[in-house]
Amino acid sequence: MDRLSNTIRPYAWGSTTAIAQLIGAEPTGEPQAEMWMGAHPGAPSRTERGPLNEVIDADPAGQLGSAAVAKFGPRLPFLLKLLAAGAPLSLQVHPNLQQAKEGYEAEEAKGVPLSAPDRNYKDANHKPELICALTPFDGLCGFRAPEDAAKLLEGLGVDSLKPYADLLRAHPEEAALREVLTAVLSADRDEMAQTVADATAAAQRIGGDYEPYAGIAHHYPGDPGVIAAMLLNYVQLQPGEALFLGAGVPHAYLNGLGVEIMANSDNVLRCGLTPKHVDVPELLRIVRFEATDPGVLRPEASPDGEEVYDTPIDEFRLSRFVLPEGAPAHDLTAATPQILLCTAGAVGAGELGLAPGQSAFVPAGEKAEVSGVGTIFRATVVA
Template structure:
């Protein structure tokens, strides 16, 4: 097995303190948004044997196992991350597999460069994802009931928002959400900026459940995504709780530290809270215009000590072990590839010792026993696939 060296992505929305605190190192003062673990071409993890991506390319069956290669091809189908949000991420949705393939093929035929700002589809894969909170974690996930969104917006008492309130009350669910989302994202930018400014002041004044939207507006003054965000469920995760984001579900992470796992893809359709390209017609084709409970996940414990976050996705499977010092080792040997990430205390994986923020890649079939190292419980997340 291999200890992974990882890349930290310094995106502007990243926390300056959360990842350094987990690692037990001094902050640099710069944002540290994501630490990537995997073989994604954008930042493949390193090992003593070379980049993980090159190891897999050289012998995919040895590293991934025959069953995983047969099902997913000769690549690691997931990317594991530590995600530390100090400011809101963009409001976004992801396509399903058929939509991603069709969109990618269409943009390839049109000759749109992969790095073009207007490009929607960077690959032909879908991007389901799961975020598990390590600290209290705030986010937006899925549409509220239209009448609930109408009541939330109506309380702001902003004249220019009153037509949206009427629409949310007057139409069937899908039509209401479609018309209001379209109107918000297609409005005259100057007029919408003035509306957002007035709405943000109302949120500041009302406080309480409006405080998250005041904070969003502080980071993105005048952005129509501030109003779009009020159409979504606001979710507060406690440590150990998780959200699964399937295709077409609008979402945004606002604040907190978590373990994120996703299928390997860069396909994002943005709805706001971003200076990047927003393709409203394509977004409306992809987004699921239906109210839904965000569905907070809690892990399901097995007699073997594994706590599983159950999702309907085969490209990744995420679980957690909390290891008491001196307890019997847990045998994690599997015929699938695994990445093991320590997030608390200390754990041993075979001959490797992992401290918070450190991770290891375990090739398919490699013997893998984990145990706590003493001095308190050790927590390790296990990422693998379903074959």
């Protein structure tokens, strides 16, 4: 078992306090957005044996287990993070596996550099993800029913939003959502900036259900994504609740601290709330235009105390143990690779002691027993 030393990414939307408070450190004054735990080459965790990606590359079967290598290849198929949003992240979607392969191959054939700002596909993998709240956590997830979105837009009393509300009512669900998102993202930038300014002023005046959008507009004035965000479900997670984001589902995290796990990919198509490249035609090819319930997940407890967040994919499996005083040790030995992350209390993992924010990598088949008083998240795969 390896204690992990992890990189904190200083993205501009990150909270200046949340990760520092969790790990018991003094805030630096700079944004601390994500702590990465895993073998992603962009910021691999470090161990006493070397960077985790190099440790795995040197012995894939020994570190990951033969079943995981056979199913996912010689790499750790997930990335675990602490995510601390102090401002809204970009409104975005992720491709499914076939779309990712096609998109990656097409851009490779065109010779688009991986570092190019207009590159959409950094790899050939999909990126389903799960966010589990550690604090109250606000986000956007999936489309509202068109009628609900129309009422929300109309409630602002902004004349330039009326055509969008009319479109939402004029077509069947899929066509209505597609036409309105296309119109919003393709509108004249100056005209849309004025629409967003008028909508922001109205949202600030009305408050209530409109407060989240006034907050979004504060960070991204004039951005078409402010209007696009009103087409989506607004979700407030309580600690321990989670959201699963599948392929094609538009979403954005707005505020809060959580544990995030995802397939090991960088593929993102952006809809707005960002200064980065927005490829509208490709985005419209990827988005699933259907109204959905956000589907808030609550963990399912098993007899041994493991609380599992059930998802429909195999690249990752996230669970947690909430360990009370006097609880017996739990044997987590498995034939698959694991990362253990403490988020509260003091937890023993094998011979390691883990405090909040500390983590460990457990190679496949290695004895893994946890005990103590606190909360520990377990990330692994289904192989």
